[in-house]
Amino acid sequence: MKPVLHSIAGSRSFRVLWLMHELGELVDVVPYQIMDGSLQAPEFKAISPARRVPALEIDGRVLHESGAIVQYLCETRAGHSLMPPVGDAERAEWLMWLHYAETLGAGIQNLNMQHLFLPDPAMRSVTVMGIETKRLAIALKGLEAALEDGRAYLLKGGFSAADVMMGFTLESAARYIRFERYPNMEAYLQRMAARPAFGAARAAEGPQEFYSKDFYDLPQQGGKS
Ligand SMILES: N[C@@H](CCC(=O)N[C@@H](CS)C(=O)NCC(=O)O)C(=O)O
Structure with a gap:
């Protein structure tokens, strides 16, 4: 069964999606939004107790925490040089x-x-x-x-x-x-x-919807940014 990534475009779930593209591993993406309440659905709570993304269904388990998922993928997938092995100087x-x-x-x-x-x-x-x-x-x-x-x-x-x-x-x-x-x-x-894997993952996740500006200046005291 293909892994399933619970994801918000433009969020930390991109780390997992990008890594899976670097590894050449196929993944299905289930999209969420921060503000539409989808992270609060009871089904999602069972997947991610903090109700955050990413969460990844893979190898018969459900993992959350992007850093842990990244390390898990490196440890369980072969044929790459994305992680120096234990004992390596780096x-x-x-x-x-x-x-x-x-x-x-x-x-x-x-x-x-x-x-x-x-x-x-x-x-x-x-x-x-x-x-x-x-x-x-x-x-x-x-x-x-x-x-x-x-x-x-x-x-x-x-x-x-x-x-x-x-x-x-x-x-x-x-x-x-x-x-x-x-x-x-x-x-x-x-x-x-x-x-190339970065570009392919970006295309797969779709456009992010929470940043509306390229840059956010600090607002003046009592003002808008
Ligand atoms: N340390 C966690 C943080 C997860 C996290 O906070 N994800 C954000 C998106 S980048 C989220 O789901 N936010 C939803 C919320 O705070 O309600 C990880 O690296 O996976």
């Missing part, structure tokens, strides 16, 4: 970047809540938005510094699933942080987006 670094993508993801999620999902702009805290933007910029600076030595991917050994975790995340980060200040990261992101 294994620890691979794990570190895999999870660093979620440090960025948490910051982006907080900004999404403030900029996009609060029902009334008066509910926003411009102070919190400013702090979260700064914290995201600091975490991105760490990535920019790591790419300073000219490496094309997170690991010197080449493209890996850590890049899949990070590549999607950087696309979302660019809605809140101007990448002109981060030339290494900008080139890295373009390198990710040029991969």
Whole structure:
């Protein structure tokens, strides 16, 4: 049976979809939306207790947490070089970047809540938005510094699933942080987006529906962004 990915276009589920395209593994996509209540359906709760995407039905089990799914796919699929094996010199670094993508993801999620999902702009805290933007910029600076030595991917050994975790995340980060200040990261992101599997996964997931602007400036205190 083909795996089934519970997905929101433009969300972390893209990591799984992209990785499955890198692996050449077919998958059916069940689409959801953040604001239409579909994540609150009882059937979905049984699949994802936090009512988040991605969730993946595969190999007779149901998995949630994008990082865990990415690692599971790397561990259970053969014939790829997307994960350094246990004992490899780059294994620890691979794990570190895999999870660093979620440090960025948490910051982006907080900004999404403030900029996009609060029902009334008066509910926003411009102070919190400013702090979260700064914290995201600091975490991105760490990535920019790591790419300073000219490496094309997170690991010197080449493209890996850590890049899949990070590549999607950087696309979302660019809605809140101007990448002109981060030339290494900008080139890295373009390198990710040029991969055939990235393009194929993007076509398979369809258009995202929650960002309506390319870039979201911090609002003025009491104003709109
Ligand atoms: N750490 C989890 C986070 C999952 C997550 O928060 N997904 C978001 C989409 S990117 C979601 O489903 N949000 C729906 C909500 O918060 O109601 C993962 O990496 O899978």
